[in-house]
Amino acid sequence: MKITTIKLEAPYLVFLGDVGSDLDAKTGLGIAWWRAERCAGQMRFAGCPVDCGLPDLSVAAALSAGVRTVIIGVAPTGGRIRASWLPPLIEFATAGVNIASGLHHKLGDFPQLVAAAREGGADLIDVRTPPSGLPCGLGKKRSGKRVLTVGTDCVVGKKYSALALHVELSRRGIDATFRATGQTGIMIAGEGIAIDAVPADFIAGAAEVLSPDNRPDHWDVIEGQGSLFHPSYAGVTLGLLHGSQPDALVLCHDASRREILDVADHYPIPPLEDFIDRVLAAARVTNPHCEFAGISVNTTTLNDADRSAYLANLEQRYKLPAVDPVATGMRRIADYLLRSRGSSRSAT
Amino acid sequence: MKITTIKLEAPYLVFLGDVGSDLDAKTGLGIAWWRAERCAGQMRFAGCPVDCGLPDLSVAAALSAGVRTVIIGVAPTGGRIRASWLPPLIEFATAGVNIASGLHHKLGDFPQLVAAAREGGADLIDVRTPPSGLPCGLGKKRSGKRVLTVGTDCVVGKKYSALALHVELSRRGIDATFRATGQTGIMIAGEGIAIDAVPADFIAGAAEVLSPDNRPDHWDVIEGQGSLFHPSYAGVTLGLLHGSQPDALVLCHDASRREILDVADHYPIPPLEDFIDRVLAAARVTNPHCEFAGISVNTTTLNDADRSAYLANLEQRYKLPAVDPVATGMRRIADYLLRSRGSSRSAT
Numbered sequence: 001m002k003i004t005t006i007k008l009e010a011p012y013l014v015f016l017g018d019v020g021s022d023l024d025a026k027t028g029l030g031i032a033w034w035r036a037e038r039c040a041g042q043m044r045f046a047g048c049p050v051d052c053g054l055p056d057l058s059v060a061a062a063l064s065a066g067v068r069t070v071i072i073g074v075a076p077t078g079g080r081i082r083a084s085w086l087p088p089l090i091e092f093a094t095a096g097v098n099i100a101s102g103l104h105h106k107l108g109d110f111p112q113l114v115a116a117a118r119e120g121g122a123d124l125i126d127v128r129t130p131p132s133g134l135p136c137g138l139g140k141k142r143s144g145k146r147v148l149t150v151g152t153d154c155v156v157g158k159k160y161s162a163l164a165l166h167v168e169l170s171r172r173g174i175d176a177t178f179r180a181t182g183q184t185g186i187m188i189a190g191e192g193i194a195i196d197a198v199p200a201d202f203i204a205g206a207a208e209v210l211s212p213d214n215r216p217d218h219w220d221v222i223e224g225q226g227s228l229f230h231p232s233y234a235g236v237t238l239g240l241l242h243g244s245q246p247d248a249l250v251l252c253h254d255a256s257r258r259e260i261l262d263v264a265d266h267y268p269i270p271p272l273e274d275f276i277d278r279v280l281a282a283a284r285v286t287n288p289h290c291e292f293a294g295i296s297v298n299t300t301t302l303n304d305a306d307r308s309a310y311l312a313n314l315e316q317r318y319k320l321p322a323v324d325p326v327a328t329g330m331r332r333i334a335d336y337l338l339r340s341r342g343s344s345r346s347a348t
Numbered sequence: 349m350k351i352t353t354i355k356l357e358a359p360y361l362v363f364l365g366d367v368g369s370d371l372d373a374k375t376g377l378g379i380a381w382w383r384a385e386r387c388a389g390q391m392r393f394a395g396c397p398v399d400c401g402l403p404d405l406s407v408a409a410a411l412s413a414g415v416r417t418v419i420i421g422v423a424p425t426g427g428r429i430r431a432s433w434l435p436p437l438i439e440f441a442t443a444g445v446n447i448a449s450g451l452h453h454k455l456g457d458f459p460q461l462v463a464a465a466r467e468g469g470a471d472l473i474d475v476r477t478p479p480s481g482l483p484c485g486l487g488k489k490r491s492g493k494r495v496l497t498v499g500t501d502c503v504v505g506k507k508y509s510a511l512a513l514h515v516e517l518s519r520r521g522i523d524a525t526f527r528a529t530g531q532t533g534i535m536i537a538g539e540g541i542a543i544d545a546v547p548a549d550f551i552a553g554a555a556e557v558l559s560p561d562n563r564p565d566h567w568d569v570i571e572g573q574g575s576l577f578h579p580s581y582a583g584v585t586l587g588l589l590h591g592s593q594p595d596a597l598v599l600c601h602d603a604s605r606r607e608i609l610d611v612a613d614h615y616p617i618p619p620l621e622d623f624i625d626r627v628l629a630a631a632r633v634t635n636p637h638c639e640f641a642g643i644s645v646n647t648t649t650l651n652d653a654d655r656s657a658y659l660a661n662l663e664q665r666y667k668l669p670a671v672d673p674v675a676t677g678m679r680r681i682a683d684y685l686l687r688s689r690g691s692s693r694s695a696t
Contacts, residue, residue, distance in 0.1 A: 078484065104549070136426060139579030140612035200551050201427075201452065201544040203583040231487030231590050231634045235551040238576075239583025264488035267633070281626065285615070286579045 008100055008125070008187060009068040011040035013092075014052050017085045018045045019074040023155055023261070025050040027102055027184040028073020034163060034188045040065045042073070043088065059091045067092075069125075071187060072101040077262055079104030089113055096120040102127045102183020102194065127186045128194035130206065137204030137243050139286055144214030147293060147337060148246035149224040150279050152269050153261055154233065156254045157325060158224040159185050161296040164325045165250065166221040168334040176219040179210050181240060185223045195225055196236045203236060207243025222246065228279055229270050230260055238282060245286045248293040248341045249279065250333060251320075255310055256301040276318065293340060294333030295322040356448055356473070356535060357416040359388035361440075362400050365433045366393045367422040371503050371609070373398040375450055375532040376421020382511060382536045388413045390421070391436065407439045415440075417473075419535060420449040425610055427452030437461055444468040450475045450531020450542065475534045476542035478554065485552030485591050487634055492562030495641060495685060496594040497572040498627050500617050501609055502581065504602045505673060506572040507533050509644040512673045513598065514569040516682040524567040527558050529588060533571045543573055544584045551584060555591025570594070576627055577618050579611055586630060593634045596641040596689045597627065598681060599668075603658055604649040624666070641688060642681030643670040 012035075014028040022029060032039050032052035041057035044050070052073070057065060070092050072081070081103055089099055093116035101107050107124035108114055117124050147165065149158040159182060166178040178185070180192025198206045211220040222244050226233030253272070260267035270278075276292060283290040295314050299307045307327060314322035321332035360383075362376040370377060380387050380400035389405035392398070400421070405413060418440050420429070429451055437447055441464035449455050455472035456462055465472050495513065497506040507530060514526040526533070528540025546554045559568040570592050574581030601620070608615035618626075624640060631638040643662050647655045655675060662670035669680035 104547070137580035138612040139608075139615060196549040197547050199452070199545050200548050200584045200587065201581065203548050204580050228586075228630075229633055232485035232552050233549065233587075234590055234630075234633070235583040235585075235587025236548045237583075238586045239548065239581075242579050242582055260487075264486040267487060278629065282576075282582075285577055285582070 008071070008190065009098060010038040011065065011067055012038055013057060013062045013067040013070045014039055014042040014054060014073040015070050015085070015089075016042055016044045016048055016050050016052070016073050017082065018048055019050050019076070020048075022050055024076050025052075025074050026155065027075050027187065028052050028071070030159065030184040031071060031073065031187055040067050043070075045084070059088050062092070063095055063097070067097055069098040069100055072099070072103060075103060075183065081105045081107070081110070086110060086113060090116045093117040093122045093124070094120045096122050098123040098125060100125040100127055100187065102187065104128065104197070127183050128197040130193055130198040131209075134198055134202040134209060135205045136201060137208055137239075139242075142208070142211070142213045142245060143216060144211075144218045144220065145341065146211055146220045146222060146244055146246045147248040147250060148222040148241065148244045149250045149252050149296070150237070150241065151224055151227050151252040152229065152272070152275055153227050153254065153257055154230060155261060156252045156257065157296060157298050158252045161250055161252050161325045161330065162221050162223045163188065164330045165334060168330045169219055169221065172334065174219060174338070175215065175217060176221055179220050179222040181207075181210065181223045181225050195240050196233070200235065200239075203239025204243035207240045211244060224252070227260070228282060229267070229275070231263055231267055241279070241283050242286045246283060246290055247287065248291060248337055249283060251276065251292055251295045252297075253295065254298040272314075272318070291340065292318070292320055293337040294320050296325050296330065296333065297322060299324045299327060356419070356538065357446060358386035359413065359415055360386055361405060361410045361415040361418045362387055362390040362402060362421040363418050363433070363437075364390055364392045364396055364398050364400070364421050365430065366396055367398050367424070368396075370398055372424050373400075373422050374503065375423050375535070376400050376419070378507065378532040379419060379421065379535055388415050391418075393432070407436050410440070411443055411445070415445055417446040417448055420447070420451060423451060423531065429453045429455070429458070434458060434461060438464045441465040441470045441472070442468045444470050446471040446473060448473040448475055448535065450535065452476065452545065475531050476545040478541055478546040482546060482550040482557060483553045484549060485556055485587075487590075490556070490559070490561045490593060491564060492559075492566045492568065493689065494559055494568045494570060494592055494594045495596040495598060495689075496570040496589065496592045497598045497600050497644070498585070498589065499572055499575050499600040500577065500620070500623055501575050501602065501605055502578060503609060504600045504605065505644060505646050506600045509598055509600050509673045509678065510569050510571045511536065512678045513682060516678045517567055517569065520682070522567060522686070523563065523565060524569055527568050527570040529555075529558065529571045529573050543588050544581070548583065548587075551587025552591035555588045559592060572600070575608070576630060577615070577623070578608055579615055589627070589631050590634045594631060594638055595635060596639060596685055597631060599624065599640055599643045600645075601643065602646040620662075620666070639688065640666070640668055641685040642668050644673045644678065644681065645670060647672045647675060
């Protein structure tokens with residue numbers, strides 16, 4: 001089944017504009033990390049502190065470098081396109097360079113930009129626009145195997161862990177597909193469904209479409225969204241969890257996080273025991289055999305000794321492999337996943 | 349804050365078309381029940397077994413009766429408008445009669461209908477279209493008190509119980525507002541947000557907008573949606589639960605239901621113990637003081653003696669008032685709610 005028709009033409013320019021923090025630039029940073037070979041450079045306004053590690057290009061320099069697509073690499077809270085971004089975007093569109101955005105705010109809402117794209121023959125690509133005709137979830141058991149990343153908050157490495165696990169499985173010759181559910185993932189995979197943009201009734205249905213019936217030993221590695229404990233986004237998380245019918249889950253966490261990000265009141269990150277119990281109980285509504293296969297933690301705030309102790313403690317408490325996907329890699333989670341869920345038992 | 353601009357002009361014609369069951373006609377049946385005085389009649393195709401108890405009118409008879417709005421009173425799975433419905437709808441629109449629909453499928457997607465409405469000066473009103481500019485949820489504690497109905501499945505009386513509880517509170521002079529979250533509720537209340545039609549990211553935010561800060565002793569009686577155990581719609585349910593920040597919940601159930609409706613595989617209705625534990629755990633993410641205030645059961649399949657025994661058993665097990673909202677009314681739940689949650693403690 002063709003899920004989306006997103007096609008992004010390289011080379012890219014990663015647009016950062018006036019973004020103030022790495023958290024708000026995760027789209028751009030992710031594309032530069034996973035697809036550096038497709039990126040010609042980045043564009044930052046004066047004073048922007050974020051750096052994707054790509055050459056800084058002006059509009060003129062980007063055009064000389066043959067950039068074919070400008071990717072909006074930032075995702076501020078609320079998903080608004082700022083007026084200050086428009087002048088360079090209009091210049092690019094007028095010159096025939098496509099613009100791809102993953103924000104809620106649509107590129108097509110800016111008449112000047114639409115006119116410029118028409119004049120220049122550029123495409124304005126909103127990767128968050130969901131495919132039309134999504135079905136409601138059916139809850140029907142599908143063939144093939146699925147692993148979903150679930151997080152204790154937003155921005156704890158669910159996408160990164162899924163991408164890294166997919167690389168690790170593919171490296172071993174396992175037949176696996178990364179399934180993107182967010183704007184950056186879609187830009188990296190070239191297809192997917194922005195699950196948080198579908199009408200609420202279709203969340204589980206979209207997740208079912210995203211990971212259709214497959215060969216018994218095929219693994220879908222599905223990018224998680226939000227958190228069951230997040231007061232803004234837990235509905236997205238639960239619908240994705242139910243529709244994915246995961247055989248296995250990878251718990252994603254940030255060792256330094258004490259409270260949920262970007263909410264008005266104080267919401268504590270739940271104890272991992274509670275998190276595991278609640279997520280498994282919810283997952284087993286649609287897949288009674290679901291189990292955790294590992295814990296993937298962002299430990300950038302810890303030194304090497306503290307990281308080792310922290311991960312060893314998690315392993316001992318939860319009887320699961322615990323890794324930092326950057327510092328230690330996903331190898332041990334892939335081992336455990338294939339050992340514990342490698343048969344096609346749960347797919348039949 | 350103005351939430352929607354839905355204005356439905358009476359008298360109504362409730363359109364049933366070829367609907368095959370009362371479950372799929374809950375919109376029409378609900379409007380006829382709660383707002384009979386605004387309904388001139390119903391329109392059914394030959395063989396349609398559903399009856400709202402209103403006079404059957406042809407197009408000509410409806411026009412003679414001065415009908416101002418045709419309300420699509422059916423909601424088949426998937427929310428599609430059928431081609432067979434179009435001829436009479438086009439006749440009405442041409443004659444200047446407004447058409448209101450709560451389906452996913454938009455009236456504006458039918459060029460012939462749009463042309464007819466333009467010619468006749470009629471409005472095509474999609475009550476499911478959410479207001480633009482909805483925010484993401486903030487999780488910020490709001491003033492005033494809130495009670496939300498939650499169900500063990502779809503179609504177990506969440507809307508009915510909320511409407512009946514609102515009537516019961518209002519009758520006692522309590523300052524209370526019914527907050528509609530679905531198409532029928534919106535048609536009855538005249539405003540609201542179709543929570544299952546908002547983009548998934550904004551479910552909790554829409555629920556926050558729907559029941560804003562209020563006077564400390566004001567009650568919002570919020571119509572629940574779906575079920576935390578429903579494989580298609582649980583995401584909607586959880587987002588609504590988190591955004592509503594309910595002080596109290598009313599458990600809605602159907603005494604005869606053993607499995608979730610309208611899904612491809614067999615999904616059991618959970619034991620009520622599990623349901624209560626899981627819903628409270630989820631609700632307390634945004635309101636740690638949330639408690640159940642009663643159980644509202646559709647007991648139409650039971651005779652009087654069995655109903656009494658069934659409700660008495662629930663009361664004894666769960667230490668909560670248990671009623672049938674039709675057969676016994678919501679009085680005892682209103683009593684319990686005001687006694688247990690009547691102070692403004694939880695609103696400060």
